[in-house]
Amino acid sequence: MLALAATLLMQPTTQPAADKAKDAPLHPLVTEVFYAVPRDADPDQDGKRSATGDEFIEIVNPHAKPINLKGYRIADARKSPPTDSKDKNKAKDKPGDQDNRFSFTFPDLTLQPGEVVVLFNGYQSSPAQPCGTKDSAPTKNPKFHDAYVFSAETRSQYVAFSNSADCIALYDADGQPVECLYWGEKQQPEAAPRQSKLPEARSSVQRSSPTGDFVPHTELPGNDTCSPGKFSLKASTESTKQAPPTAAPPSSSSPASTPTRQK
Ligand SMILES: [Ca+2]
Ligand SMILES: [Ca+2]
Secondary structure, eight states, X not given: OHHHHHHHHHHHHHHHHHHHHHTOOOOOEEEEEEOSOOTTOOTTOSSSOOTTTTOEEEEEOOSSSOEXXXXXEEEEOOOOOOOSXXXXXXXXXXXXXXXXXXXXXXXXXXXXXXXXXXXEXXXXXXXXXXXXXXXXXXXXXXXXXXXXXXXOOOSOTTSXXXXXXXXXXXXXXXXXXXXXXEESSSXXXXXXXXXXXXXXXXXXXXXXXXXXXXXXXXXXXXXXXXXXXXXXXXXXXXXXXXXXXXXXOSOSOSOTXXXXXXX
């Protein structure tokens, strides 16, 4: 009797966990990062190259349902005190690193399936209009393949991604990390369900497909340095057509930590 009561009491704690996995929120996907801007590049199209201001991150809604970006945040690594001589040199280059963390929180903007967002660093730069900020979402920008373009409007040249080693994380509106991208040797990736190590490149790095690894952009068809606002979702759109999101999953064997992964 007591054992039965215990079993009944146990059930409510396990059942919602399964439901939670099934109804897991759909998150946007980071598809391109430009963390080391070469001399001849001007991705934000303001007529001048800025080592900091032209840095950008591109994200896409890879799902068959809309996603509201409100409260999603992109930030780079927490800067830790130098522990060896190499890091000391880096600290010299970047005084006051603790205060120089890149962080941008999106305003209210609904991304329809396949729609793209580009977030520029914006230090002493003015991306081609229309361009949104943390306070207001823009309309679609025809100069960037009809993507939604934002500027983080950073005020310091030190609020930048490190060319040698850094980590960028995407957090949901509850502050939970959903994706981490890291490069170089010394950065510890943020614990996130989706992790990608970015290659070194004298161009941006972009996913080879919605589920593919990041590769130097110059190795992709077209041989371009970067493509802010442009990302093809063909493969994943086809797969979501084959498996409607309303259909019950054939089994619950997939791990709860990767609910957004699509083939
Ligand atoms: Ca520029
Ligand atoms: Ca792109």
